Amino acid sequence: MKEFKLDNEPKITSGFTIPDGYFDAFSEKLLVQLPEQESKIISIFSSQKIRNFAVAAILILMLSVPIYTKYSTKQEEIDSVTLENYIAYQSNISEEEIVNLLQQEDLDKMKINFNVDDAAIEDALNSNSNLEQYIID
Template identity: 60%
Template structure:
């Protein structure tokens, strides 16, 4: 390989040249081209007020939602499905406890009017062979 010496080889010239006194008048040229209008100043304090209002609205919403749900769901009426599930799952409930859960109106709705005559009762007793099972249960 041929020895390479930096001092002996011709150097590459730069592609760009700068005119004489270019940077002396550069700042003057730029300042004359700039727009002389003053920028609009926006106060920081006016922005803070909008943040205060937004934060206050969020706090009010966070406090009002749980309070509303507590008052809206505090109904004294018992859901029929929940009552039926409770009775099915707790088989040790007595008739008195069931009667305590029901209102007078509910009890009156549950009344059955059975107008059975003595002859109809005798026929049922004679024809039904499972009566002993019902008595045992």
């Protein structure tokens, strides 16, 4: 392998040149351009900023807690059987009050039309020996 010596090869010039004596007076020129007075130091931890951040944090918490509780709680729908059992056995509301609270649409849905002839009713009553039970209930 042939040896390669950097010192012996001709060097490529970059094309950029510096005027003679440029860096001799550079530091003096730079010091003249700098401002003479020192800049004001502003503290990050000033009491006013801390107070403002505390107020902002409290406001964010106050607004986010109701939103979080609204969307985090899952509302389960009560099935109709459970609701009917509660109303029938646990509440102090009478049947008349419940009927007064219902709308006409609900009452129309509750109507049941029995297409039974009078003759069929008489036959059922005659065939059943427990006629007194029907009269009492």
